[in-house]
Amino acid sequence: MSQFQVAVAGVGGQGALLFGRLLAEAGRSRYEHVSYFPHYATIMRGGQSECTVIISHQEISSPITFELQAVIIMHPQFVEQYQNRVQPGGRLFLDSSVVPHKITREDIEVFYIPATKSAIELGDDRVANLVLLGAYLEATKAVPLELVEKALEGRLRGGRGEALLPLNKEALRQGARLITNYGGWKDDQRRNSY
Numbered sequence: 001m002s003q004f005q006v007a008v009a010g011v012g013g014q015g016a017l018l019f020g021r022l023l024a025e026a027g028r029s030r031y032e033h034v035s036y037f038p039h040y041a042t043i044m045r046g047g048q049s050e051c052t053v054i055i056s057h058q059e060i061s062s063p064i065t066f067e068l069q070a071v072i073i074m075h076p077q078f079v080e081q082y083q084n085r086v087q088p089g090g091r092l093f094l095d096s097s098v099v100p101h102k103i104t105r106e107d108i109e110v111f112y113i114p115a116t117k118s119a120i121e122l123g124d125d126r127v128a129n130l131v132l133l134g135a136y137l138e139a140t141k142a143v144p145l146e147l148v149e150k151a152l153e154g155r156l157r158g159g160r161g162e163a164l165l166p167l168n169k170e171a172l173r174q175g176a177r178l179i180t181n182y183g184g185w186k187d188d189q190r191r192n193s194y
Contacts, residue, residue: 003056004142005065008132009082010074012040012047015129019072020051022133025154026147027055037063050078055142070140072132073099074115083108091139093132111135111182118174124164127171134175145172 006023010016017038024036035054041047052068054060067087073079073094079101086092088107097116115131122131137145149169156165 001142002058003054003060004070004140005052005054005068006070006072006136006140006142007050007052007068007082007085008072008074008129009048009050009078010129011077012049014049014074015126016049016072016074017051019129019133020053022148022151022155023053023136023143024055025151026143027053029147030143031055032057033060035060035063070136072136074129074132075099076101079103093136093139095128095132097128111139111179113175113178115175118178119171122167122171122174124167127168130168130171131175131178134172134177135179136175137172138176138179145176148172 008016008019017040020036020038024034027034033056036051038051040049052063054063066085068085068090069087070091071082071086073082076099079099083092083103083105086108091109092103093111093113095115096112097114103110113132113135115128116125118131119125119128133148134145137143137148149172152165152168156162
């Protein structure tokens with residue numbers, strides 16, 4: 001695929017912007033054009049936090065798009081608004097640990113990923129965003145997971161967060177495993193990839 005578009009919606013402290021930055025940084029080594037468009041409320045924790053990332057081999061006409069191939073929802077308050085931004089045939093990923101909604105749209109593929117639960121089992125609920133990022137990468141193949149790990153290393157090596165690097169990488173891998181084991185999805189996707 002020549003272009004991938006994703007919006008990530010959560011609240012401050014959930015890591016929606018980090019999800020986008022890591023994807024954009026990893027995408028730069030594979031795609032000619034990358035757009036990272038963050039938007040967040042002035043309140044750091046608890047305020048709206050979202051971003052849109054587009055990685056493309058073709059020029060990106062606008063960093064803002066209202067119909068997206070994929071949307072990641074990390075908080076229940078965004079379900080109504082963001083499920084309608086997924087284009088028909090697109091994908092919606094929800095953190096099913098904190099977003100109890102069932103999506104009724106039948107023209108999109110929905111993944112209920114227990115990201116927060118998985119993050120807690122790994123030892124820190126703050127890596128739920130990376131579980132979702134790993135799931136997104138495995139489902140879309142937008143960029144190899146290893147490139148995101150490299151972007152993480154670049155951010156954390158030599159700093160206070162370096163000790164968290166193994167946990168962060170494991171969270172990415174756990175998200176990928178959740179998709180790999182997501183029912184018969186993988187066989188269906190080989191037949192019907194978009």
